[in-house]
Amino acid sequence: MRWLKQHGRRTLLALLLCLFAARERSAAQQFQFLPEINAYYRIQPDLRLDFQAKETREAGDPTQAEIGPSIDYFLKPLLRLKDVTEFDLNDAESRPLQLSAGFRYIPSADAPTVWRMQLMAIPRVPLFAKIWLADRNRFDLDWSSKPFEWRYRNRVDLQRNFAIRSYHLSPYLSAEAFYQSQYHKWSTTALYAGSRLPITKHFELNPYYEHQNITSKHPNQQLDQFGLILNMYFGAGN
Secondary structure, three states: OHHHHHOHHHHHHHHHHHHHHHHHOOOOOOEEEEEEEEEEEEEEOOEEEEEEEEEEOOOOOOOEEEEEEEEEEEOOOOHHHHHHOOOOOOHHHHOOEEEEEEEEEEOOOOOOOEEEEEEEEEEEEEOOOOEEEEEEEEEEEEEOOOOOEEEEEEEEEEEEOEEEOOEEEEEEEEEEEEEEOOOOEEEEEEEEEEEEEEOOOOEEEEEEEEEEEEOOOOOOEEEEEEEEEEEEEEEOOO
């Protein structure tokens, strides 16, 4: 862990370089590396500003960058959730409900630029054996040179914290389904496995594996993706 703390800035720089370098890769590539950076700033106990920059390819879209801010509102922490997320850098995990609204700018070399409004509601409940469940309900409302389109995404996460001596990590498993208005059907499913790994008091890494099954067009498309997320937490309480 001492090595990780000493090299936190280098990790941030490396992720930034990966984010821009990944823009040069072909959209036809079936196995991809997807870098992502998220910055969170707590304004008040129940209010937070976010900024995201990432490389993404999902639901049959080409490889794209996605950049933009969001604002989050939280209910007060739930005692049982607070107990099982005690060492979590992301204070949102202890909240039984998170509401979020944001905008994303999505440029692409081979598709129209998209302006997206992103709306989310995430209830969280403790289960058993210190496992908790989050049910992310997300609407993507897209404007571009094409007709208006929308997408509903439902992602269920199961997560548990583990301790290795004084170090705490948070592995998780997730499943997500996409409904897309232009196809009038549930067109994509995705499975995730990953872990959040704290580096310092304010920084954590989140490596994950994702498998997508896309049925919007014939033949079906299978994508295997490895992602690496850098999360940064600042502001009141961080």
